[in-house]
Amino acid sequence: MNTTIDTPLNVISLENNNFNLYRLNIVELYRQVFSESSWKEGWKCSCGFQCSYWDIPDWFCSDCWEKMQDYYSQEEIEWFVKSIFEKDYYQALLWLSSSNKVVAFTWWWIDNLVGLNDEKLWLCMPKLKELRETLKKRWYDIEEAFYYQSETWVDPREQWKWYGKDIISINQDILRENQDKVSQVIQRTSKQSRMFNMRLAQWYELVYEYCDAAERVLFAKKV
Numbered sequence: 702m703n704t705t706i707d708t709p710l711n712v713i714s715l716e717n718n719n720f721n722l723y724r725l726n727i728v729e730l731y732r733q734v735f736s737e738s739s740w741k742e743g744w745k746c747s748c749g750f751q752c753s754y755w756d757i758p759d760w761f762c763s764d765c766w767e768k769m770q771d772y773y774s775q776e777e778i779e780w781f782v783k784s785i786f787e788k789d790y791y792q793a794l795l796w797l798s799s800s801n802k803v804v805a806f807t808w809w810w811i812d813n814l815v816g817l818n819d820e821k822l823w824l825c826m827p828k829l830k831e832l833r834e835t836l837k838k839r840w841y842d843i844e845e846a847f848y849y850q851s852e853t854w855v856d857p858r859e860q861w862k863w864y865g866k867d868i869i870s871i872n873q874d875i876l877r878e879n880q881d882k883v884s885q886v887i888q889r890t891s892k893q894s895r896m897f898n899m900r901l902a903q904w905y906e907l908v909y910e911y912c913d914a915a916e917r918v919l920f921a922k923k924v
């Protein structure tokens with residue numbers, strides 16, 4: 702994929718051959734970022750309760766008093782991130798500080814709606830049909846592939862420094878440069894994440910609402 706990047710931090714492509722260098726740093730940040738209040742993916746209990754790392758200082762579930770466990774195991778995160786290297790078209794970018802610490806991460810890949818649904822959207826058939834109808838009405842080509850914009854995150858200690866905005870605009874530039882391949886993007890996020898307003902500000906269209914506790918939504922845009 703063509704990539705033009707202009708940012709004060711060092712941006713590199715994450716690939717199978719450099720993954721090990723950043724593996725532990727990525728795992729640590731994945732956990733911290735998604736443990737925050739909007740996602741509550743810090744601890745989980747077998748009863749279904751989940752919360753941020755800092756919500757329960759004694760690691761016991763406040764609903765059933767069972768011992769909680771990490772929402773994501775290290776292996777799970779590693780496997781999940783590494784799975785992108787098996788895809789035909791993907792991009793995973795890391796923003797690095799001058800001391801080579803990971804500050805931010807974003808990734809996306811290309812697939813059709815059915816493939817994306819199996820892997821990320823998880824809509825039952827009637828709901829997928831609903832999404833297809835909405836997309837069709839808004840002139841998306843549902844038979845063509847989409848970019849799936851997967852997670853974008855910034856180290857919690859480095860948030861509110863405009864890096865998120867920087868990443869989003871770089872993302873957008875890369876997708877535009879490659880629009881001869883694919884010219885539509887879909888993203889799953891949550892109304893509770895700051896990403897929600899950032900995407901609305903960029904004229905992303907709200908095309909589906911999940912009606913779950915995390916208030917997940919799907920956005921789409923023609924790049």
Ligand SMILES: CC(C)(COP(=O)(O)OP(=O)(O)OC[C@H]1O[C@@H](n2cnc3c(N)ncnc32)[C@H](O)[C@@H]1OP(=O)(O)O)[C@@H](O)C(=O)NCCC(=O)NCCS
Binds near residue numbers: 734865867891894899
């Ligand atoms: C969403 C996320 C990536 C944003 O990253 P960030 O680096 O903190 O974002 P920015 O600093 O670029 O801030 C974006 C907004 O905050 C505002 N902002 C940033 N720094 C600011 C500051 N110092 N003072 C006031 N406002 C500020 C900007 O105005 C911008 O708002 P705008 O779009 O209305 O102009 C980050 O909050 C995050 O990692 N969240 C957790 C993971 C997540 O939910 N990711 C999305 C999943 S899909």
Ligand SMILES: [Zn+2]
Binds near residue numbers: 747764
């Ligand atoms: Zn419990």
